[in-house]
Amino acid sequence: MxxxxxxxxxxxxxxxxxxxxxxxxxxxxxxxxxxxxxxxxxxxxxxxxxxxxxxxxxxxxxxxxRNKEEILVEIYRLGTDLIDEMLGSIEADEKTGLDKVADFIAGYTRIIAGDFGRAVVRLDDGELSKAGRRLVRARKREIDHRLRALIDSGIEDGSIASCDAKIAAFILAGAIHGMASWYKPASPMDLAAIAGQYVRMLAAGLTAGDLPELAGRQTIAPRRFE
Amino acid sequence: MxxxxxxxxxxxxxxxxxxxxxxxxxxxxxxxxxxxxxxxxxxxxxxxxxxxxxxxxxxxxxxxxRNKEEILVEIYRLGTDLIDEMLGSIEADEKTGLDKVADFIAGYTRIIAGDFGRAVVRLDDGELSKAGRRLVRARKREIDHRLRALIDSGIEDGSIASCDAKIAAFILAGAIHGMASWYKPASPMDLAAIAGQYVRMLAAGLTAGDLPELAGRQTIAPRRFE
Amino acid sequence: MxxxxxxxxxxxxxxxxxxxxxxxxxxxxxxxxxxxxxxxxxxxxxxxxxxxxxxxxxxxxxxxxRNKEEILVEIYRLGTDLIDEMLGSIEADEKTGLDKVADFIAGYTRIIAGDFGRAVVRLDDGELSKAGRRLVRARKREIDHRLRALIDSGIEDGSIASCDAKIAAFILAGAIHGMASWYKPASPMDLAAIAGQYVRMLAAGLTAGDLPELAGRQTIAPRRFE
Amino acid sequence: MxxxxxxxxxxxxxxxxxxxxxxxxxxxxxxxxxxxxxxxxxxxxxxxxxxxxxxxxxxxxxxxxRNKEEILVEIYRLGTDLIDEMLGSIEADEKTGLDKVADFIAGYTRIIAGDFGRAVVRLDDGELSKAGRRLVRARKREIDHRLRALIDSGIEDGSIASCDAKIAAFILAGAIHGMASWYKPASPMDLAAIAGQYVRMLAAGLTAGDLPELAGRQTIAPRRFE
DNA sequence: AATGAATGAGAGTTCATTCAT
DNA sequence: CATGAATGAACTCTCATTCAT
CATH class of the missing domain: 1.10.10.60 (Homeodomain-like)
Structure with missing residues (x-):
């Protein structure tokens, strides 16, 4: 209980x-x-x-x-609605791609801090029936695609360094989704401060076209860990 | 079935x-x-x-x-062993903090691409008994702390910009954990390429002390999404 | 079935x-x-x-x-309640210890003849969980102690011959518990008659301080049977 | 374990x-x-x-x-063999019925104090198959009948007061069986002393033809406990 | 003679869901 | 509208017993 x-x-x-x-x-x-x-x-x-x-x-x-699943689907809907709404408002802005992405990071962070946002990220849609799962995953995919579009627009207008938008989107989303696992509303940490660091660090990753210190090295898999 | x-x-x-x-x-x-x-x-x-x-x-x-839980715990153990081993080998290196973190990102990415690594991230430890949960969470916490230590060492030696290591670690880990949800071994995408972009983007986020374009603005919560 | x-x-x-x-x-x-x-x-x-x-x-x-055990515990409770109630009513009487013990024998016999009484004696409390077992055994022990007290009061008022009340109680209780194994409600034997003989024989054992015919002999263990 | x-x-x-x-x-x-x-x-x-x-x-x-049951049956056999042997030796004696019963009480007490004797009394023969149960119960019944015969012989030779031998046997056996539940070999109580009190008290019950103090009263069921 | 491995049958318990009131 | 009661299906785990070696 x-x-x-x-x-x-x-x-x-x-x-x-x-x-x-x-x-x-x-x-x-x-x-x-x-x-x-x-x-x-x-x-x-x-x-x-x-x-x-x-x-x-x-x-x-x-x-x-009607059943337990309907409750879960409804929760997903409310959660994704919040994200859709935010995306809509950001897309309507006249800003550079980078600024839009930065706004997304800030907004997404705040949504994930709330119950329904956290639910979208943390609850296992594998529990749903085929129909429910298709519905929920479609909405998640749509969100992902809109984030990619934001990144792509930044690459086009030059505010974001050239990169694979798909992976960049995964990195951004993943980093923020992680919050759902550790952020507690009652946490002493200030949400604004958290969001601030998220924006700073992730946006920086997008702007830095190349990192001379890293680019030259053989960073990847000098040893194998599998 | x-x-x-x-x-x-x-x-x-x-x-x-x-x-x-x-x-x-x-x-x-x-x-x-x-x-x-x-x-x-x-x-x-x-x-x-x-x-x-x-x-x-x-x-x-x-x-x-002995029971179903023992299977799950053993899986967690194998998965976390991989990560521990990687961390141990990185910690033993003579490198800057940033380089160590970059190595971590690369190594972690590869581990998460494997079954046992993915399991550590994706399986719900809430299914475990109290004892099992304590054990598994202790190991996860230890990994988190060692990552923070890596970041802190980078801040000290100046290779990483001053930041809250705790949140930075969450961002890094979260971004990589995200992979567990979308990466499929059979994926056409080259794992090395993925890891490369992860390293580049996340490491860049750590080096960039401040972003003039972003720092000046009121990025956080110009609107409310909750 | x-x-x-x-x-x-x-x-x-x-x-x-x-x-x-x-x-x-x-x-x-x-x-x-x-x-x-x-x-x-x-x-x-x-x-x-x-x-x-x-x-x-x-x-x-x-x-x-809640579970199977709760059924068993409840059965024990109902059974021991019957015994407790009887003991209470006997203890409140103004009689000699011997008379009280005789009343106990008669009353206990009748209770054991019933389902719940028989259950207290026959069902194996080893099947219970630690908590349940502690509870049930405490009640059994209490009943035993109250019977001993009855016997002790008889020894004090002289109606019962001096003896080890603990063993006497075991003998009385054991003899009656035996009923649980052979008495069938549908038995043709009259319960009152059975109880009568129980009272007569066991009470006699308590009053007879010494038996001249037996006291003089070496009754115990003339041969070994082990 | x-x-x-x-x-x-x-x-x-x-x-x-x-x-x-x-x-x-x-x-x-x-x-x-x-x-x-x-x-x-x-x-x-x-x-x-x-x-x-x-x-x-x-x-x-x-x-x-051959199977688990065979182990149990064999244990029963060993235990009842002990009792049979004792009964045989007592029956062969030239003594009054009362003395024989007294010897039985003493001997039975000692047997029940041992593992195999205790097993006969404490282990649940309901676990056995139909065949095994029939076998074991036959032996138990035989022992019961031989005890009744001992009592009957005492009634005949006048050493035991007239009574229902069947019930008297149940009382004797029941009282001693009770030991199986509380007697611990490591117990500080001396087995001889215990057996002594068993003999004294139970034998007394058999000799006392009538108890004037008890016979006159309405002992049985002045109240109902069911 | 003795073993590690495997199995079939069955037990207690939980839970989403639905009647009947 | 709302409820106490009931159910079917599922799941984890146990154990006497038997192969195959």
Whole structure:
């Protein structure tokens, strides 16, 4: 049984009143579920766990969601919506590619710091059915492609050094996704400071066309580690 | 049931002989298990799945491993051993901190491209018992600390720009861990090329003390995405 | 599968109604379980056996009991409760120690003739977990100590001949526990008659300070049987 | 795994030598098995447990015994042989019935204090197959009948008060069987002293024809405890 | 004579999901 | 609308027993 953090209480109250907005209840389920899923993983969380946390019964859950998967898919949708929205707003800007990417890093960092953003990155979409998985992966792929496009635009306008945009995107995304594993909202570390270092370090990697000190050497695999 | 890729066949033959190679069989179990775990996740893989893949029965598995968790722990051990070994060899070198970090990036990339390395990063240690989890997390933490030490040594010898080594380590590790999600051994992309770009881009991020173009701006959170 | 004695039928009907009598159902499980446990032993009785007997499915049992052990512990509790209650009522009486012990013998005999009493004596508490075993054994020990106290009070008031109360208690309890192995409720023998002889014979053993005919002889171990 | 008490070591040594007496080995298995069975129960003891304790492999056990049940049956046989032998020797004596019963009590007490005697009483013959159970129960029944005969002879010669020999036998046997549950060989209590009190108290119960103090009262079931 | 390896059968337990109320 | 109750399917693990060597 997951411990009931004080932060979850508001959602429990929602269900006390019978005639509340059903959409609000649905949302309450999602907010509670995403927290537990993040804490214990989707697979190790039973519908009973979610229901208990919300102070309702299991079949009540099935009133709002057809099945467990639908909850997870909805969480993914909310999370990816945040990212889509951010991307849309960045794409609309009149900036250099590098600046756009920098904005993406900053924005993505903040999204990942939130529950739904973290869920997109941390929850295992392998738990989904074929249909659900296709849907979720399509959205993830789309995000990846839009990030690549941002990088490509930077290469074109010269603000970013020539490189394989696909791998660059993986590096950027991967670095930020890592946050989902260690960042705790209650962390003493200031989110802005973290995001700052992410932007600085990753953006620098994009601008540096070539690194004389490194380029000359035989860096790769002087020994084998496999 | 997982599909039987041709690559798994050799292990199946091992078990035909009743007597020979008990150690080889244990290893064969690990090689088969890690593949299936990576494909379907540890939780969604049943002991029957592993046994079937090896052409033996479920209880036979319990000859070689006390329980399912022991298989997972052993996989983690093999994976982290690879990383430890690499770190040890890098630490013994007489190089600048930056060069050491560059070597780490290259080596880590290659390890993550292998099954056991990928397993360390991708398999969910939340499935482990308390004892197992403590063990595995201790090893992961140790790796993280050794990477930070590498970065710190670079800051001290001036080869790396001053920064928060903790976050820098997260960025490096995160970027490489990301590979575990998309890299496929059969991928047409050349591993050396990938590793090369990882080294170039991430190392560049470490050397660039400040980026005039970015430093002056209000990069962080001009809008809110949460 | 245990044979379905007619006596078990009533409990089967209880579970036909979906909603009613949740407490009654829990009790019905206990009554059915104790019978099967006594017939086949706890270990050789599967949850499926119990469920089948009640005309429900195995998981339904888990609605009423957390696990198999909880059923056993509950049976022990009900059984020892009967004994505790009897002891309490005897202790409250104003009688000689001998009379109290005689009442105990009579009462204990009747309790052991019942299912839950027999269960306390016959079911193997070695099947329990450490925690469960500690609990059950503590209750058994307490009963033993209260019986010893009864005997000691008889020795003090002179109604019982001086002896080692500990061993006397073992003899009394052992003799009665033996009943659990041979007494069948459907037995033609009258329970009152049985209890009568138990009281007469065991109480006589307590009053007879010394037996001239036996005291003079070398009764013990004239030969060795080991 | 059962702890290896020092006392078990001798049997382990037996198997070190290859050409020892096979009968001696068979016996060694029985001596080891009975101890473990008494400690953990027959059902909770695996063939591996027995083999490990003897420092041999499981199939080696199957060399000496056809199956697990045969070990148990053999243990029962050895135990009941002890009792049969004692009964034979007592029956051959020229004594009053009471004296014979007193000798039985003393002798039985000592047998129950030993491993094989304790096994007859404590091990659950319900674990046996139908055939084995029939065999073992027949022997137990025979012992019971011979004890009844002893009592009956005492009633006839006037040394024992008139009573239901069947129940008297149950009381005697039950009281002594109880020992199997609490008597520990290492116990500080002197076995002779224990046997002495058993004889005194139980024999007294047999001689006392009627107890005026108890006979007059309504001892039985003034209250109901069921 | 003795072993390491393997197996078939079965146990307890969990859980997403669905009735019947 | 909401609930207590129930289920089927699955999974991990155990063990007496038997091959093949």
């Amino acid at each position: 997951p411990k009931q953090s004080a932060a979850l209480q508001p959602h429990r109250r929602l269900f006390a009143d019978r005639r509340r907005n059903p959409d609000a209840k649905r949302e309450a389920v999602l907010h509670t579920a995403v927290r537990i899923f993040l804490e214990r993983s989707y697979a190790r969380t039973s519908m009973d766990d979610v229901a208990t946390q919300l102070n309702i019964t299991k079949p009540a859950l099935y009133h709002y969601f | 997982p599909k039987q890729s041709a690559a798994l066949q050799p292990h199946r033959r091992l078990f035909a002989d009743r007597r020979r190679n008990p150690d080889a069989k244990r290893e064969a179990v690990l090689h088969t298990a890690v593949r299936i775990f990576l494909e379907r996740s540890y939780a969604r893989t049943s002991m029957d799945d592993v046994a079937t893949q090896l052409n033996i029965t479920k209880p036979a598995l319990y000859h070689y491993f | 245990p044979k379905q004695s007619a006596a078990l039928q009533p409990h089967r009907r209880l579970f036909a109604d979906r909603r009613r009598n949740p407490d009654a159902k829990r009790e019905a499980v206990l009554h059915t379980a104790v019978r099967i446990f006594l017939e086949r032993s706890y270990a050789r009785t599967s949850m499926d056996d119990v469920a089948t007997q009640l005309n429900i499915t195995k998981p339904a049992l888990y609605h009423y009991f | 059962p702890k290896q008490s020092a006392a078990l070591q001798p049997h382990r040594r037996l198997f070190a030598d290859r050409r020892r007496n096979p009968d001696a080995k068979r016996e060694a298995v029985l001596h080891t098995a009975v101890r473990i069975f008494l400690e953990r129960s027959y059902a909770r003891t695996s063939m591996d447990d027995v083999a490990t304790q003897l420092n041999i492999t499981k199939p080696a056990l199957y060399h000496y015994f």
